[in-house]
Amino acid sequence: MNTLTLVLGGARSGKSRYAEALLTRLPAPWHYLATGQAWDEEMRTRVFEHRSRRGEGWHTVEVPVALGQALDEAGEHPVLVDCLTLWLSNLLLGEHDLEQASADLMAALQRRRAPTVLVASEVGLGIIPDNALARRFRDAAGLLHQRIAELADSVVLVVAGLPMPVKG
Amino acid sequence: MNTLTLVLGGARSGKSRYAEALLTRLPAPWHYLATGQAWDEEMRTRVFEHRSRRGEGWHTVEVPVALGQALDEAGEHPVLVDCLTLWLSNLLLGEHDLEQASADLMAALQRRRAPTVLVASEVGLGIIPDNALARRFRDAAGLLHQRIAELADSVVLVVAGLPMPVKG
Amino acid sequence: MNTLTLVLGGARSGKSRYAEALLTRLPAPWHYLATGQAWDEEMRTRVFEHRSRRGEGWHTVEVPVALGQALDEAGEHPVLVDCLTLWLSNLLLGEHDLEQASADLMAALQRRRAPTVLVASEVGLGIIPDNALARRFRDAAGLLHQRIAELADSVVLVVAGLPMPVKG
Numbered sequence: 171m172n173t174l175t176l177v178l179g180g181a182r183s184g185k186s187r188y189a190e191a192l193l194t195r196l197p198a199p200w201h202y203l204a205t206g207q208a209w210d211e212e213m214r215t216r217v218f219e220h221r222s223r224r225g226e227g228w229h230t231v232e233v234p235v236a237l238g239q240a241l242d243e244a245g246e247h248p249v250l251v252d253c254l255t256l257w258l259s260n261l262l263l264g265e266h267d268l269e270q271a272s273a274d275l276m277a278a279l280q281r282r283r284a285p286t287v288l289v290a291s292e293v294g295l296g297i298i299p300d301n302a303l304a305r306r307f308r309d310a311a312g313l314l315h316q317r318i319a320e321l322a323d324s325v326v327l328v329v330a331g332l333p334m335p336v337k338g
Numbered sequence: 339m340n341t342l343t344l345v346l347g348g349a350r351s352g353k354s355r356y357a358e359a360l361l362t363r364l365p366a367p368w369h370y371l372a373t374g375q376a377w378d379e380e381m382r383t384r385v386f387e388h389r390s391r392r393g394e395g396w397h398t399v400e401v402p403v404a405l406g407q408a409l410d411e412a413g414e415h416p417v418l419v420d421c422l423t424l425w426l427s428n429l430l431l432g433e434h435d436l437e438q439a440s441a442d443l444m445a446a447l448q449r450r451r452a453p454t455v456l457v458a459s460e461v462g463l464g465i466i467p468d469n470a471l472a473r474r475f476r477d478a479a480g481l482l483h484q485r486i487a488e489l490a491d492s493v494v495l496v497v498a499g500l501p502m503p504v505k506g
Numbered sequence: 507m508n509t510l511t512l513v514l515g516g517a518r519s520g521k522s523r524y525a526e527a528l529l530t531r532l533p534a535p536w537h538y539l540a541t542g543q544a545w546d547e548e549m550r551t552r553v554f555e556h557r558s559r560r561g562e563g564w565h566t567v568e569v570p571v572a573l574g575q576a577l578d579e580a581g582e583h584p585v586l587v588d589c590l591t592l593w594l595s596n597l598l599l600g601e602h603d604l605e606q607a608s609a610d611l612m613a614a615l616q617r618r619r620a621p622t623v624l625v626a627s628e629v630g631l632g633i634i635p636d637n638a639l640a641r642r643f644r645d646a647a648g649l650l651h652q653r654i655a656e657l658a659d660s661v662v663l664v665v666a667g668l669p670m671p672v673k674g
Contacts, residue, residue, distance in 0.1 A: 180631070295348070296629060308517045309517060313518050315666040330484050348629075351630060380641075500672050502663070
């Protein structure tokens with residue numbers, strides 16, 4: 171398995187399940203960096219579903235913002251970050267410094283020596299949103315995916331649960 | 339030609355035309371299961387365009403909801419279902435039992451022995467919708483596509499009229 | 507390099523950068539047909555960023571509408587059109603004759619003998635828009651992409667800065 175993998179996909183495309191399967195081929199424990207914050211019922215249900223599916227062998231850490239630091243702390247363990255899109259949303263809604271947080275993330279990814287899988291939603295293939303915040307969000311997501319894809323050993327686009335190779 | 343093919347694509351991507359061409363390589367008659375209901379002028383125009391393009395050899399059946407049953411009734415004839423997305427929309431708007439209808443569809447697909455092509459819109463690659471019903475819809479579509487793709491012999495994503503292989 | 511290339515991609519997918527790199531492998535000057543009109547600050551910033559990145563060797567022509575004619579005028583020089591999506595938007599918002607303009611574009615593309623790269627946003631893979639103009643826009647974009655893809659020697663879908671081959 172490559173060291174850094176970016177798993178892109180749409181809503182309910184099976185991207186998390188695909189990413190989990192990449193990790194569980196390796197010896198446990200697997201570190202799961204969960205960026206989602208359960209603000210509402212819909213989100214709580216989704217977080218619960220993902221967690222029930224994963225089962226034994228996973229060490230879950232909630233990481234709404236300090237992702238670079240959490241990657242360093244995972245050390246030699248294989249890591250799954252699920253997902254970059256919610257992390258970006260936390261940064262934008264919390265008015266954090268996006269440039270700094272992205273730079274910290276990229277630096278931490280370059281320091282990683284153990285397998286790392288990043289999940290992200292592809293959100294840029296619909297009609298341009300009316301809403302300025304939504305446009306800013308999809309621009310930030312697109313730029314982040316480009317930077318990570320450049321560094322990644324492998325990039326896949328998950329469609330209907332199936333991986334389409336993009337890189338590697 | 340494989341037995342079960344899922345043709346995914348965006349709006350006006352040429353997915354219906356591509357799917358029709360898969361069927362018309364086989365001997366006629368071809369059963370066309372049309373799930374679209376012509377609620378408004380825009381939809382009536384589109385249904386009319388699709389029907390004019392198809393021409394001779396097609397046996398059209400309107401199937402807004404009972405898709406599993408219609409697949410059984412098509413028996414040994416090649417079938418095109420156009421499209422799953424409108425069918426799902428009919429189920430959600432009509433407050434039908436989505437789980438039951440999906441289970442009936444999957445069971446009918448497993449019973450099929452003749453070539454079957456299913457067309458569906460990929461709707462999960464844009465920004466997350468504001469609207470709760472739209473989110474529920476794209477979640478249901480994503481999950482349905484995953485289930486069918488798992489069973490399918492072949493899955494393609496049509497982009498600008500051209501098929502990108504996803505499976506098979 | 508092929509004569510006619512269509513580069514599709516989502517928002518901030520790196521499609522322009524990829525397209526520019528295709529052209530700059532060839533001897534300068536490269537003609538840049540810019541269809542974007544800087545209506546607001548957001549757009550002015552984007553146009554400025556693209557222009558700063560391109561640097562020396564580029565001959566920029568602003569072409570909000572008369573794209574067929576501009577392609578003819580570029581003669582034997584390699585041409586980049588960035589992008590078809592803004593051109594289509596100018597046609598629809600300016601209430602130009604879309605059929606005529608598309609026919610003129612297709613005719614000019616067929617007359618081209620020098621390398622031509624067309625950039626366009628893929629906008630049809632999200633949820634169906636509420637707004638009738640947005641639906642008309644994404645339908646027009648989808649149909650235009652199909653027509654050009656049929657004529658093109660090469661079509662790529664850029665995801666996270668990386669080209670996925672669609673044709674050629």
